[in-house]
Amino acid sequence: MIRRLLRDLLASPNLDARRPVVNERFESSVPGIYVIGDLAGAPVVKLAMAQGNDVAEAIAALPDARTPDPDAYDLVVVGAGAAGLNAALVAQDRGLRVLVLEKAKVASTIEDFPEGKWVYAEPDSKPPKGKLWLDGARKEDLLARWHQIIRDNNLPVRTEEGVTGVTRLSGGGFEVTTVKGVYRARRVILASGQRGNPRKLGIPGEDREQVYHRLYSPGHYAGEDILVVGGGNSAVEAALTLSERNRVTLSYRGSGFARVFKDNERKLREAQASGAIDVVLESNVKRFGESVYTLESGRGSAKKTEERPYRHAFVLIGAELPAEFLKSLGLRLENEWTGNPWLALLLTAFTLASLWMFGGKDPIGAVAALAGIAALVASGVRGSRWAWLGFSFLVCYTIYGAKMGENLEFFPYRGWGYRFFSFAGRPMSFWYTVAYTAVMTVFGVQAMKRWGFDRKDRFQIWRYVSLLSFQWIFFFLVPEFLFQYAVKYEWVGGLAKDPVFAGQAWRSYGIVYAWPLFFYTFFGSPHQVWVVWGVILSFGLIPLLVLFHGKRYCSWICGCGGLAETLGDRWRHYAPKGRRSIAWEGMNTVVLAAAAVITLMMLARDVVHLLRAPAEMGIVWYRLIVDVWLVGILPVTLYPFFGGKIWCRYWCPLAKMMQLFSAAFTRFKASRFAIYSNDKCIACGECSRNCQVGIDVMGFALKQQPLDNLSTSCIGCGICVTVCPMETLSFSAPPPLVQIRPARS
Known part of the structure; x- marks a missing residue:
């Protein structure tokens, strides 16, 4: 059971398909091999073309872009789709010797579209890059233009020549092996996509001639018994189209169609009601015979097995990443837990033991600790993810474990830890704040560039300006400098002479941090100014902010959320996803309840003396468990593995309190916060992939349902709106439809 829970936990960041690990230049974990297009997550044709153009330009600009070997190519492109063709055309135009290898046909994904299908040129806000032509057109017209461009540029494209292996040569470059020959290349671009690898049921008879994994020409079928298997838009659209001239059964293993467009769902209900399609939910095809298939449906005592006739079957259950092929090339995939966990644990324990031996004095212990850290890093560089987990834990445990205070480490x-990290006349707590602010600033500027400037998104620019401003002003300058100046120069009037107020600089964090995040707001002998402000902030301003902006405090103001949105941004796609991960969000209810109970006991302990001991014990345990482990050591350790919002999503009591406020406002139709969708969703999944709190944003977009805090833990960061290539999502409600009646004559 424990092993299964661990496996589910480690796999929780995965969506339907993982991607190869690439850097910002789309270079894979194998230097010299680049990954673009569908494999790299390009959701639409125009963005795939942009990736191809950018990679080709970057490669052509390298000083060693051209190989001195006359028998080798400068660049071999695997895949003749939008990304691969555009990369090859641009690279050839820059003077590189290029070869394109394609296992099927040119643009085979588009070639496999149904006859007459329209190919869109979204997003409209971005012009096409490169030499390929792109405008909204029927697939036949688009393909004709692309073939003409290939001929006009004399681009060498070898179709029906699938690549079987890529091997690094000792002298540099690669040897590319295909079903027909062997080629040498300085660099390789993988643009093969994954739609050419349809997912299969893996049952007897699936290889029969009458069983297909694509629907090419629906008009060729008439008067037949046809089976369609699948629950996505491709399967539903195929069933609807085929039902016009055939008797269609749609089999799906799920209990409902959660991932289909709103309009497709409506049409399917109508077709089912009219008897045009027999929809069999919670069913599985067990085998295909010559003229019948075996269908198992129902659950438990209601389960039944029957044989049904069919002439043709279409298994449309998505595509699979060619994981085995990619791994054979040495490429690492996202969220792969590689390496030896026991070795990582041993090295981590050895390092801690060596630090205990060091104790601030013994140099042998210091040398041993450095050796342990070096071994962890070396193991991580060689590909051990467990080693990086150990290293990350060591860093965070050291910071928060030593920051507890002198002799409390x-x-x-x-x-010795607190003294060791205190220098230049400043305590460790000061240098922690300096480091925190510096890290947020460095990575915040990078995130601002990534989401704001690069995408010309003013919302994201101002969001990061807000986060960095609050960190610098309210979480660094005010508590560390300005409060002391305010007291020294009497900027706060008579309060400057009040020794209670003057000695509580640390409480200035509570100017912005509201209870229960700033847990000590109402006890620990606070000056009445802090108590009054705490009440106004926590139960006045926070609910007002939530009314109009939901939980945006987490993504625009909070320092905890700020670190997650800056340092943690590069790992946002690793956020746990799925129903189980959402169920885990109940943990913050427990933390909120604990904060409320302990606070009430602390306030009542002088009246009800029996509460004094449990209240003070509660403070000790809350500080240890929540303020150290749950807000510091564990979530920051897990940033590179589960994204940056572990604390905010699962344990933060203020986030939970805001969600309760927002859910109540939404329930009573008072909330002004939601994310809305139009009808342009293409189910690319980019919104769900990049959600730091693991929301199935695409599920809401497909159904055109508002996404709010009644149904999700959305923090209003807006990244889903930013990454959508179709401009589907918005914080503004779409205008209501108005029925225009013809004028009376």
């Missing part, structure tokens, strides 16, 4: 820092 965790093992092995007890008695």
Whole structure:
């Protein structure tokens, strides 16, 4: 059971298909091999073309872009789709010797579209890049233009020549092996996509001639018994089209069609009601015979097995990443837990033991600790993800364990850690704040460039300006400098002479941090100014902010959320996803309840003396568990593995309190916060992939349902709106439809 839970936890960031790990230049974990297009997550043709153009330009600009070997190519492109063709055309135009290898036909994904299908040129806001032509057109017209461009540019494209292997040569470059020959290349671009690898049921008879995994020409079928298997838009659209002239059964293993367009769902209900399509939910095809298939449907005691006739069957259950092929090339995939966990654990424990031996004095312990850290890093560089987890834990445990205070540090820092990190006349707590602000600034500027400037998105620019401003002003300058100046120069009037107020600089964090995030707002001998402000902030301003902006405090203001949105941004796609991960969000209800109970006990302990001991014990445990482990050590350790919002999503009591407020406002139709969808969703999944709190944003977009805090833990960061290539999502409600009646004559 524990092993299964661990496996489910480690796999929770995965969507339907993982991608190869690439850097910002689309170079894979194998230097010299680049990955673009569908494999790299390009959701639409125009963006795939842009990737091809950008990679080709970058490669052509390298000083060693051209090989001195006259028998080798400068660049071999695997895949003749939008990304691959555009990359090859641009690279050839820049003077590189290029070869394109394609296992099927040119633009085979588009070639496989149904006859007359329209190919869109979205997003409209971005002009096409490169030499391929792209405008809204029927597939036949688009393909004709592309073939003409290939001929006009004399681009060498070898179709029906699938690549079987790519091997690095000792002298540099690669040897590319295909079903027909062997080629040498300085660099390789993989643009083969994954739609050419249809997912299969893996049952007897699936290889029969009458069983297909694509629907090419629906008009060729008439008067037949046809089976369609699948629950996505491709399957539903195929069933609807085929039902016009045939008797169609649609089999789907799920209990409902959660991933289909709103209009497709409506049409399917109508077709089912009219008897045009027999929809069999919670069913599985067990085998295909010559003229009948075996269908198992129902659950438990209601399960039944029957044989049904068919002439043709279409298994349309998506495509699979060619994982085995990619791994054979040495490429790493996202969220692969590689390496030896026991070795990583041993090295981590060895390092901590060595630090205990060091104790601030023994140099042998210091040398041993450095050796342990070096071994972890070396193991990580060689590909061990477990080693990086150990290293990440060491860093975070050291920071938060030593920051507890002098003689309060965790093992092995007890008695020396706080002093060791205190220097230049400043305590470790000061340098922690300096480091926190510096890290947020460096990575915040990078994130601002990524989501704001590069995409020309003013919303994201101002969001990161807000996060960095709050961090610098309210979480660094005010508590560390301005509060002291305010007291020294009497900027706060008579309060400057009040020793209670003057000695509570640390409480200035509560100017922006609301209870229960700033847990000590109402106890610990606060000045009445802090108590009054705490009430106004927590139960006045926060609900007002939530009314209009939902939980945007987490993504625009909060320092905890700020670190997640800056340092944690590069790993946002690793956020746990799925129903189970959403169920885990109930943990923050427990933390909120604990904060409320302990606070009430602390306030009542002088009246009800029996509460004094449990209240003070509650403070000790809350500080240890929540303020150290749940807000610091664990979530920051897990940034590179589960994204940046572990604390905000699962444990933050203020986030939970805001969600309760927002859900109540939504329930009573008072909330002004939601994300809305139009009818342009193409089910690319980019919105769900990049959601730091693991929301199935695409599911809402497909159904055109508002996404709010009654149904999700959305923090209003807007990244889903930013990444959508079709401009489907918006914070503004779409205008209501108006029925125009013809004028009376």
